[in-house]
Amino acid sequence: MRNPLKIRILIAASLLLMASTFAADVRMSIEPQLISLLDRAVLKIEFIDTQGNAARIPEIEGLRIQYQGQRSETRFVNLKRSSKVIHTYLVTPSKVGDFTIGPITCTYKGGQKEVTAQLRVIKPEDDPKAQQISEMLFSHISTDRTAPYVHEPFHLDLKVYIRDGVQIDGNFSLRGGIPKSGMKGDLEWNITSKEQVERDGIIFTVYTLRTLAKTLTAGTFTFRPEVQLNVIIPRQDRRSYGFDDPFFGDFFGRQETRPIVLDCNALEVTVLPVPMELRPASYTGGVGTFGFQVGLGPKQVKAGEPITLKMKISGKGNLNQITPPTFEADPNFKLYEARIIPSKNPNEIIFEQVIIPISDSVTNIPKIAFSYFNTQTADFRTLTQGPFPIHVEAMPQQAAQIIATVPSSIRQETEILGRDIIYLKPIPKKWKTSVALAKYRTKPFYIALAFPALLLLAMAGLSAHRNALANNVARARRQKAPKAARKNLRRAEHALRKKDETAFYGELWDTLTTYFGHRLNLAPGEITLSIVLARLPQQAEAIESLFNTIEQRRYGIQSGGEKKAMKNLLKQTTTTLRQCERVK
Amino acid sequence: MNPMRLLILLAMLLSSSSSYAEQIPDSKIDLQKSALFLEAQAAYDGGDYAKAIDLYKKLVEGGVANLAVEYNLANAYFKNGNLSDAVAHYRRAEYAAPRDPDIRANLRFALNAAGATEPYSSLIKRFLGTLSQNEWIMVAIGAYVIFTLLLFLGLLIRPAKRTLTKLSLLPAAILLISAGGWWHWQQLYTQPEWVVIKSGTTALFGPIEGSTAHYKVPLAALVRQRSTDAKGWIEIQYDGKNGWVKIDDIHRVSP
Incomplete structure (x- = not known):
């Protein structure tokens, strides 16, 4: 291995091996390659050790190819990493035959590759005749x-x-x-x-x-x-x-x-339009084949009393788009709008109309015509009913009742509502103006409206604070400390004014014990100089001096009877406690 | 006590208590208004409905917003044979005083005289329509004050805190219902009511001239707007059916 040439060859071989390990490649496969007409196959395009987008597969007659999505795979084999991006397609045949999918150009980082796949589609086993x-x-x-x-x-x-x-x-x-x-x-x-x-x-x-x-x-x-x-x-x-x-x-x-x-x-x-020519005046939109019937009652009335007409149109066609047949204007009648009466038969529509003869000279209700477009014969047909003979008596000499039909679908009966509208309202006690703002829209009202909410918020804050103090004794005592100290200092001042030396030093001592007891949350027996100094080291010197001076003078170890000295001590106590108060 | 009555009582109490804050009107102007009102009433009684209409309208145009004027104007229109305007003014009066039996009766009478159906309302809507929007606002304010007061007392009186907090749920519920009532009336701004002013108005299937006729809407019928079209068509709902009518055929009733 000492030969440099051998070493170089080995390094080159290793590099080639590594390079071959990470060589990017694209493969296309179809599984299975043989399917029946009712079956389908899965086509995969795999980008090995590289990245690539889904390829657009051209349309192939007899096959439907749908993209299903992509997934990634990473494998470690013999300490070597290999990754794949797999795009999946679903192939559905619609006829038998041999199909070639591709060539498809797949683009990846560093290159392009054309791939193809073969698929054979055969007839289903139980239906050898079907080709498609x-x-x-x-x-x-x-x-x-x-x-x-x-x-x-x-x-x-x-x-x-x-x-x-x-x-x-x-x-x-x-x-x-x-x-x-x-x-x-x-x-x-x-x-x-x-x-x-x-x-x-x-x-x-x-x-x-x-x-x-x-x-x-x-x-x-x-x-x-x-x-x-x-x-x-x-x-x-x-x-x-x-x-x-x-x-x-x-x-x-x-x-x-x-x-x-x-x-x-x-x-x-x-679809043909309904012709405009030869359209009768009584045409109300009917298209189909219809029958028309009219019934009325009562047939004997006094002038001013209502007669109800029921017009039934039945047959096949656009029943729900037909508007009611109309009467010709006749000054002898007062007509109300016709309305639809619910019917259980889907092949009929019933209109009800109230008609009031206003004169006793009326002898019949004129004929009513219903025209529609007949789709069988492709022409307009007019069906006529009436005239209907009626007997109208003269109106009695009294105010006519005002009668109206209640058009609600719930109450279909003719109803007497009353003789007239209710009379006028009396003169108002106060005149209101439309320009005047409603009371609740004025500025003072808005301000007043905020008041209860603010009060509630303040109370909630106070209550929360109260609760916090109740649940945290140390905090409560800490807050109490300066107030208690001030109270004792006031007593000391009082004693000073009375020149009561014993009481003065006693009050000063109480001031210290009360303040530090509350401030440091200590029980009365626990308040010692060493504990106080340990907890408030920032003011150690002043506190120690104060404790010692007051204690010595209190027990007469040190002379302190002079008013000036007492005043100075009071001042020193106040100052020290104030400084302690500033310590967090 | 019936909860509805309780609400009404609360509303009345609040409105009466707040009326003290009202400004005292100028007595001279008031006298003029009263004179006009009485003159209109005399014209009405004398059968001169056109004159009565003019006088009542003069009051309305002068900024008078009293329910009685609106109602009497509607009566004059009705007597003069103008059903559309009568229905419109009755309805406006009903917005302000939904429980007034006179207004309700006359509106119903006018609608029936026109052969129009009364606007349908579900049970919830009927309940929410029992109080006017102003009344609902007053109830809401009352409920809000009581709610905050109960919570305040709950914080103040610790032993009664639980009871008072529970009790505060009642005004809270009333507050919610009031919000519903306010919303109910607010719908009149987004889906206003209109009255048909043209005889023979037909609602079409589409907002286009020559569209298929759907149904006829009687003159003076109250219809509710569903949607609008930029070309001057309004989609209305009448008797449970939707259809398109031209804006020229109807007149807005809602504020």
Whole structure:
């Protein structure tokens, strides 16, 4: 190894090995590579030891490729680190054949690579004839009216064909394919039948879904609903894709469901407008085929009394868009607005109208015409009822009752409300002006309004403080200390004025013990000079001097009878305690 | 006691107590107003409803905001055969005094005479509409004061703290209800009420000329606005149905 050439070769080899360990690469794989028409495969593009975005896979006829997402993997093998970014795609076939996916250009840090994958799609085992999914599962839409009129209801029938042998989970969902504008409301589909039919020698189970459609405008409407159903595929002979497979079967992996959107023909419905020409004056918007009946009662009334007309329109068409037939203006009648009476029969609409003959010369109620556009014959039809003979007696010589119908849907009966409106209100005691601010909108009121809240806040603060002191004796005593000291000092001053030396020194001593007892939260027996000095070292010298002087003079060890000396001591005590108070 | 009555009593107490703070009006101007009012009443009694309308309107235009003027003006309009304006003024009077039986009866009478349905209200809305917005505000203020007072006393009287705190829940609840009442009336600003002023008004399915007719709205019917369109269309709700009408066919009632 001493040969320098050998060492160089070894280093170069090691570097090459390391370089090869971290060489970036892109791979594409499809699992499994052989599937049946009802199956699907998972395509993966792996960026090894590099980073790369999902590649855009071109459309391939007969295959639907959907991107599922990406994940990362990091592995350590023989102390070497290897990382992968894996992009997953779900491949769903719609016809049999051999397919080549790619070449796809994958761009990564430091380069580009073209990758390809092969997939073979074969016929399902139990259906060797089918070449495409659309031969096994498809739908067909049709209508009973190829050219309906605006507002005319027409049926749409959607037949879902499922080849015999293909299992579905029984749920259909319809998504899209219905015109978004011009339709009246959302279509509500109902399964009306399930039957087995033979078509080109193949047996299909056919579900028929039906809905009633209505358009608000004329024009061409294209219907191509997308029916999605879930096909159940047994899994026992299939290879599991593990966690890469975005769809799992049942818990034990015996079967899985695959959502399939069925092919459907496009149905074009040309909706015709209701013609304007030859439109009768009594046309009230009806489109369809209708019957018209009118009933009234009572037929014998006094002038000013109401007669109720009931107009029933029945048949097929846009019943709920028909406005009530109108009377021609007749000065002999007072007419009220007609209103709809709820009916249990969905194929009829009933209007009720109150009509009041105001003269006893009236002998009949004029004929009532209802015109509609007949969609079967493509022309306007007018149905007429009446005239209706009535007997009207003269009005008695008294104020006419004011009668009105209560139009609420709850109370349909004709009701006598009263003879007249309630009389005027008396003159107000005070005149209010609209410009005057409401009392609660004035500035003083706002200020007054804040007062209770502020009071409550202050009280809450005080209470919190009180509670804090009650729960913290040391703090409470600390706060009490200066006040207690001042009280004792005042007593000492009093004693000084009386020249009572014993009492003076006694009060001074009490001042010290009380202050320091409270200040340092000490029990009376615990207040000693050493403890006080230990706790308040900042003022040690002054405190010690004060303690000693007062104690000596108190017990007569030191002379202190002079008033000036006493005054000085009082001053010294006050100063020292004040300084102690400043110590935190 | 019925809680509703309690609320009303509270509102009345507060409004009466605060009335002391009112400024004393100028007696000369008041005399003029009173004279106009009495003159209008005489015109009404004499069957000259047009003159009564003019005089009452003069009071309203002069800034008078008394309920009696609004109500009497509505009566004059009704007698003069103008149902739309009558309904509008009855309704405005009802906003200020929702419990006044005279206003309610006459409004109902006018609506029925017009063949229009009465505006539907749910039970909650009827409850919230029992007091006017001003009354709800007064109740709220009263409840707020009592609430703070009870809490204050609770802090002050320690043994009674728990009881007083519990008791304060009642004004707190009233405060919340009052907020609901205020909000109920506030809706009149966002979804105002309108009265139909044009005979034969038809609500259409869409805010466009020539759109399919949906239903007819009687003259003087009270309708509620749902939405608006920039081109002068209003989406209204009447008798539980929505439809579009032109703004020229209706007149705003709400403030």
